[in-house]
Amino acid sequence: METILQVREIRKRYGNKEIVKGVSLSVRRGEIKVLIGPSGAGKSTLLQMINFLVFPDDGDVFLEGRRIDPGRKRELCAYRQQVGMIFQEFNLFDHLTALGNVEIGLVRVKKMDKKAARLRAMAELERVGLGDHAGKYPAELSGGQKQRVSIARALALDPKVMLLDEPTSALDPELIGEVHAVIRELGASGMTMIMATHQISFARALAHEMIFMEDGRIVEQGPPDIILDEARCARTREFCAKIGELGGRP
C-alpha cells in the first residue's frame, strides 16, 4: 500500500526545552499507528504538529507525496480538512447543537449548500449512534457522546487521515467503551489513523504498529505484540509492564 502521510525530522522547542527531537514516521493508507509513552513524551505535540495546530520549528510533513507549506494559508486550510483531529477534551463548539457542530465545517469550510450539509451531518451522527441527540447542545451531552460528536464532525469532511489525541483519557471508565466501539468501526472501514492512548489492550487489538515515545524521541516501534511483550529496549518493557498492570491484558 502507498504511503499517505509522511513526517520527516520534525522538531519543536519551547524556550530551551526541546519537546520533540526530530521524529520521522510514515503511514500507509489504511494503517493504524498507536503512540504510547509517558506524559510529556511529546505525543500530543507531535500530533498537533502534524496538522500544524502547533507549528514545527523544523521538519516537513507530506500528504500523498506533496509537501505542506504551512505559511500558505489557503493550502494549510485545505490540508487540515483532509486530516481529521480528535482532541482529548472533545472541543465541541459550545454554542452549536450536535448537528450544528457537524454541519458547520460542511457549510462554512466546504461551502456545501445547507440542505445537503444537513443530510450529510445527520448521516454522520447516525453513524456514531447519535441520531436521536442531534438537537442537543454540548452541555446536555455526556463525555462519551461529546467525543462521538467530535468524531462525526471530523468524518463529515471526508478526511484521509485521522489523528486522535488520547480520545478517551478525559472519560469516565463506563463511557470509554462507546467511544472505543466507534474508533474500532472506523478502523474496520479502512480509515488511516494515528492515535495516542494509554488504553493498552484497546491499542493492542487495533494497532498495526505501535510506537513507544519518550523524551521527544521514538524509542522503539513495531507490531503491538512485539512491543508489548518482547520489546528489545528495557525502557519500553518497563513502561509496558506498568501500564499493562493498570489496563489489564485482553
Add this chain to the structure above:
Amino acid sequence: MIPDELFFLYRDLAPALIRGAAVSVRLILPSAVLGFACGVLAGSCRVYGFSLLRWAAEAYVAVFRGFPLLVQLYIWYFGMPRLGLYLTPYEAAVLGFTLCSGAYHSEYIRGALLSIKRGQILAAQAIGMSRLQTLRHIILPQAVRRALPGCGNEWIYLIKYSSLAYMVTCIELTGEGKIVASSTFKYTEVFAAVGFVYLLFVTLATWILKGLEKRLTLPGFEFHRV
C-alpha cells in the same frame, strides 16, 4: 392652582417633551447599534488583530475613553469645521456617542473574547477554518453572549449621556426641557418630568435586554447564581 399646573403640563410641557423624546430616540438607537458594532470590531482587533491593527485599536480606546464625552462632542461639532468637516448637530452627536460607546463596548467584548477556551479555536482550525471564519462563526457568537450583560450596561449609560447632545445644539429631551424651564421658571416640575421620561426609557431598555438575554441563552451559557 391645580388646573393651572395641568394646563401648563398639557399645553407647554407635554408637546415639548414628546418632541424631545423623539429626537432622543433617534439619537440613541443608531448610536447603540453602531457603537456595539464599533466595540465588536475594536475588541476583536485588540485580541486577535495583527500588530498594527491591535495598536490602532488600543489607541482608539485610550483616546475615546480618556477624553470627556462632552469635550469629544465639542471637537466634532465646533472643532471639525476648522479641518473642513461640517457636521450637523445631530450627526456630530451620533458620531460622538458611537465612538465613545464603542470604546467601552470593546472592553466588555475583549473580556468575553479572552474567556473563550483555546480548545474552541484549535477545533475550528482543525476543520480548516481561516482566522476570520473562526472569529466570525465560532468565537464571536460565544463572546457576544458572554458580553451581553456588560454591553447592556453600556446601552443604559448611553440613554442617559445622550442628554449631552443639547450642548452641541441638538435639541433632544433635556434640551427641550431646558427651554421650557427657562421660559417658565418651573425648573422643578420640568426636570422631574424629564428625569421620569429617562427612567421610562431605561426601564424599557432593561426589559428588552432581559428578553434578549433570555432569547440568546443556550445550555452551557447560563449565568449561575451562588
